[in-house]
Amino acid sequence: MNHPFSAYRKLFPILDNAVQxxxxxxxALSLPVRQAIDDYLDAWVRRGADWGYWMEQVDLARAEFARxxxxxxxxxxxxxxxxxxxxxxxxxxxxxADRxxxxxxxxxxxxxxxVWLAQQPRGAQVRFVQAEAGDTGTTNRIVDTIDAQTALVxxxxxxxxxxxxxxxxxxxRASRERGAIQFVDAYQSAGSIAIDVREQAVDILASGAQKYLxxxxxxxxxxxxxxxxxxxTPTVTGWFGRVNPFEFNPANLDFAAGATRFNTGTPPMMCASVARASMSLLNEIGIPAIEAYLTRLSAVAIEEAARLGLSIASPTAPSAKGANTAIRIPNAAQVEAQMLQAGYVVSARNDVIRVAPHFYNTADDVVGALRELARLTR
Ligand SMILES: Cc1ncc(COP(=O)(O)O)c(C=O)c1O
Structure with missing residues (x-):
């Protein structure tokens, strides 16, 4: 299988020594991210406290995520x-009342x-839709559970x-039809699956930067x-939720017109520099192209895992899953450490090892990791 992004591999130094x-x-750490951290430190050394530079990085990172x-x-x-x-x-x-x-x-x-369970003393009633590993019926069960009493999905x-x-x-769409708001946790999709909030019925969406970003x-x-x-109107707040955070008026609790009303205290400026650099790289490549490639890698992973007789916890249809292919391994944490010794960085959770490539990985990376997993657990 050809690798459309092979030219980018040199930006990720770990790939010379390990398969992440x-x-x-x-x-994996990329050179642009390392440069962003160096730039932040250099600005600190040279200029002391450069609020202009910090706020610029924060706004550029917000703009990259928005894009x-x-x-x-x-x-x-x-x-x-x-x-x-x-x-x-x-x-x-x-x-x-009834919401x-x-x-x-x-x-x-x-x-x-x-977080949702913590709202119970405030009147919230949390309902868990049963979802099983490898399940492809979760969406329908969520849709069937939303009713006229639902405030948040x-x-x-x-x-x-x-x-x-x-x-x-x-x-x-089901949330909107029944008067509820949808909150999408996109931490495992942003950067690897295309998202379009204009086309999809997304009310609220959140992601951190550590994973596919x-x-x-x-x-x-x-x-x-x-x-x-x-x-x-949030009741958890801070000065960066204000119309003008730099007004410094303790008696004025105004809320910014848009989403920034949900900000709290000083933004994480160094992390913003990092996220600005990493998302700029992802946006340059384009998420739809990355998603298409990762779906092909999923097909390779599912086929190879089945051939090796591994127990696949993920959905076996590549289009029903993200980049992660989870393999059931009883002593997953121990196997994660053994995989690292063999040069493969994978991630254990409870009883699974997650093999989660990004655009810089090749099909050989995925196949090699699965073969090593099969060898270690034989
Ligand atoms: C889907 C998902 N949501 C949320 C989190 C946790 O995010 P945070 O630690 O930023 O609250 C994780 C972390 O692994 C995650 O995978």
């Missing part, structure tokens, strides 16, 4: 984690579910465990549909 297939957890999901830069807030983004949204919801329901699934990322676009994809347009933790982007942002 852990984008569901941490992608990736086809939103406007004003529709993007910046927080410290996806959990923080969910909390900021939750703080703006009321859970009153108390939150619908999510048993395969959503625990941290986000915990929270879905993982691609699942952290088995990579299964939820049809966020279908769940978003090729960055580091400590930052999350939050898209809020502009008309919805105007209607929601």
């Amino acid at each position: 297939l852990s984008s569901c957890s941490q992608s 990736m999901i086809h939103a406007d830069v004003d529709d993007i807030a910046m927080l410290g984690s996806v959990s923080d983004a969910a909390s900021s949204i939750a703080s703006a919801l009321r859970f009153e 108390r329901g939150i619908v999510t699934t048993t395969l959503d990322f625990p941290s986000i579910c915990h 929270s879905v993982s676009h691609a699942c952290f465990y088995d990579g299964q994809i939820v049809d966020i347009d279908a769940t978003g 090729l960055g580091i933790p400590g930052i999350a982007f939050l898209y809020v549909r502009p008309d919805l942002a105007r209607r929601l």
Whole structure:
């Protein structure tokens, strides 16, 4: 299988020594990202405290994320984690009268579910749709569960465990029909699956930068549909949620017109520099081309895993999954360490090893990792 992005491999130094297939957890460090960190440190050494440069990096990162999901830069807030983004949204919801329901699934990322469960003392009633590994019926079950009492529908676009994809347009349309808001956790899809908030029924969407966005933790982007942002007033806030954060008026609690009303304190400036650089690379290549290539790698992974007799936890139709192919391995954490010794960076979660390539990986990388997994677990 040809590799359309082979010219980019030289930007990722680790690929000279190891096969990094852990984008569901941490992608490989690229030279532009390293340069962004160096630039941040240089600015600090040379200019001391350069707020102009910091805010420029923050706005450029918001713009790159906006470009990736086809939103406007004003529709993007910046927080410290996806959990923080969910909390900021939750703080703006009321859970009153006959609108108390939150619908999510048993395969959503625990941290986000915990934020919703933490709203129970405020009146929220959380309903978990049962989702199984390898399941392709999750979307329909979510749609069937949304009712006139649902306030919020929270879905993982691609699942952290088995990579299964939820049809966020279908769940978003069902949410809107029944008067609910959809929150999309795109941490396992942004950077590897095309997202278009103008075409898909997305109300709110959040992602961090550490996984397929090729960055580091400590930052999350939050898209809020502009008309919805105007209607929601967070009770978790900070000076960067103001109309003008630099007004410094303790008595003036005004809220920015767009999504930035969901900002809290000082933005993560160094992480923003990193995310600006990494997303600029991804946007230059184009997410649709990356997605098409990763779907081909999924087909290779599924075929090879089946041939080796490995137990596949992910959906076996490549179009039903993200880049991650999860293989059931009882002692997954131990096998992850053994894989590292053999030169393969993969990621364990409970009883699975996740083989999660990005555009810089080849089909040989994926096949080699699966063969090593089969050898270690034979
Ligand atoms: C799908 C998904 N959502 C959320 C998170 C956690 O995000 P954060 O730590 O930024 O809150 C993860 C982390 O692995 C994830 O995979």
